[in-house]
Amino acid sequence: MATLSLRTGSGTLPGVLAVPVAAGEPGTLPTTAVPLPADLAATVTAYLADVEHSGQAGTTHVLPRPGQRPHRLVLVGVGDGTAADWRAAGAGVVRAVSKDTSVTVALPTGVAPDAVAGFAEGAVLAAYRFTLASKDDDAPTLRRIVLAADDPDTYAAALDRGRTVGEVTTLARDWTNMPSGEKSPAWLAAAMVREAERAGVRARVRDADALADEGFGGVLAVGGGSPRPPKLVELRWRPRGATRHVVLVGKGITYDTGGITLKPAASMLLMKKDMGGAAAVAAAIVGAARLRLPVKVTALLPLADNFLSGDAFRPGDVVRHYGGLTSEIQNTDAEGRIVLADALAYAVRRLAPDTVIDLATLTGAQNVALGKKTAALYAGDDALAAAFAEAADEAGEPVWRMPMPDDYVDAVRSSLVADLNNAPTPGVAGSVMAALFLREFLGGKADSWLHVDMSAPAWSSSADGVHAKGATGWGVRTLLGFLARQ
Structure with missing residues (x-):
């Protein structure tokens, strides 16, 4: 990972220099902390015109000057010049110079601190790489990024903020990318608690015995088929003076075979990512603590393997959730909502939240409806939905609000032996049905709850902008933006 630092400009030109180009005037160079000699400035201006540089955020052109x-x-x-544009620029620079050892970025005179935060965030995210290979011949060699500014002290806090947001997002990526052979519920719980406690977050981990004693029947049912027992991680950030309390819940299926309702082989290939919601939520509370955000946050992370064995839960079983509601299991591959239901019921009954938000790689229907880059958002309150969507837009993690039609509710409640069924009307409005099922566990807090189905955006099939190939850490930056406004 390349280091990020600030310094003043100097008369000596660096070996590799990045200079910003604005969209409104792509042929004009701004005044920066690293002034270019007149002859070089003229050459660059001519080069910009020749390559027709648009100034579009993140677009790069490299002018080689051997021996100079x-x-x-x-x-x-x-x-x-928005923060999002500078985030794209940070990613663009890192990709353009990945085979260099260092780069100096000439910041324009008077640039906003948010621009520096955005650049740092984009640079950290684009530089991310996860591999367990014994040899990595394509590894980038970039080790140092220096931002040259007229007054570095003005930007120190912004640089630290952007770097922190990027770093905690890469935490979520690391956890999600880790193969499930290593990533048991116990391993993931320990990794999350370690990072949380390092940031000043308090932690409690419930094991299977504690889950049974307290009535978390959904988590136990889903995790019952695995020799690796389930866990429920509870993380608490309590800054002095904070009054609002946001509870974050993340689906943490460390591997999903589908259980007895077995997935096809091709559908299992990426199921190590089925804890992407828990990864985002855990990383977000670590980020909230590192950024000292003045809001109380609790993160609930139900972690379980959904395995196939003689002890696995079965279609036709009835699960009793925390708080007493029961679900008839009609599809063991609709397991995410079963563990989330326990955590949501616990949040409402025990934690007195002002707002409850859950993130889950929940349904393939989300991908069918909205594609690979847009998550499905469900909320009963317009203001809450708008606030979250604004944070998502600023983070570059788009969401689309979906309906929760009342005339679908009867389908969710259509069991003869339980309060609910977990998979009504197969193949019909799958993401919507899942959201309606979860809403049943919110009681009087349903209008203070927001659900995000982010299955497809949690993974990228190629390196693109701030995303590396693999886990994206989707949701961490949106959650931090939302929490910062509370």
Whole structure:
């Protein structure tokens, strides 16, 4: 991981220099903390015109200058100069210079601190790499990113903020990318608690015995088929003076075979990512603590393997959830909502939340409806939905609000032997039905609850912008943006 630092400009030009180009005036170089000699500035201006650099955020053109300083000049688009545009620019620079050892970025005079935060965030995210290979011949060699500013002290806090947001997002990526052979519920619980406690977050982990004693029947049912017992991790951030309390819940299925309702082989290939919601939630509370956000946050992370064995739960079983509601199991591959239901019921009954938000890689229907990059958002309150969507938009993690039609509720309640059934009307409105099922566990807090089905956006099949190939850490940055406004 490359280090990020600030310094003042100097008369000596670096070996690799990145210079921003704005969308409104792509042929004009801004005044920066690293002034270019007149002849070089003229050459660059002509080069910009020749390559027709648009200034679009994240777009890069590299001007090689062998035997001179700088020997490589990276011209990076910063669009309209928003924080999101600078985030794209940070990613663009890192990708353009990945085979160099260091780069200096010339910041424009008077640039906003949020731009520096965005650049740092994008740089950290684009530099991310996860591999367990014994040899990595394609590993980037970039080790140092220096931001040259007229007054570095002005940007120190912003740089730290952007770097922190990027780093905690990579935590979620690491946890999600880890193969499930290693990533048991116990392993993941320990990894999350370690990072949380390091940031000043208090932790409690319930084992299978504690789950049984307290009535978390859903988590126990889903985890019962695995020799690796389930866990429920509870993390608490309590800053002094905070009054609002947000409870975050994340689906943490460390591997999902589908259970007795077995998945096809191709559908199992990426099921190590089925704890992406828990990873995002755990990383977000770590980020809230590191950023000292003045809001109380509790994270609930039900962790379980959904395995196939003689002890696995079966279609036709009835599960008694925390709080007493029962679910008839019609499909053991609709297991995520079963563990989430326990955590949501516990949050409402025991934690007195102002707001409850859950993130889950819940349904393939989300992908069918909205594709690979847009998550499905469900909320009963317009203001809550708008606030979360605004944070998602600023983070570059798009969401689309979905309906929860009342005339579908009877289908969720259509069991003869239980209060609910976990998989009504197969193949029909799968993501919507899952949200309606979860809403049953919120009681009087349903209008203070928001659900995000983010199965497809949790994974990227290629390196693109701030995303590396693999886990995206989707939701961490949106949650931090939302929490910062509480």
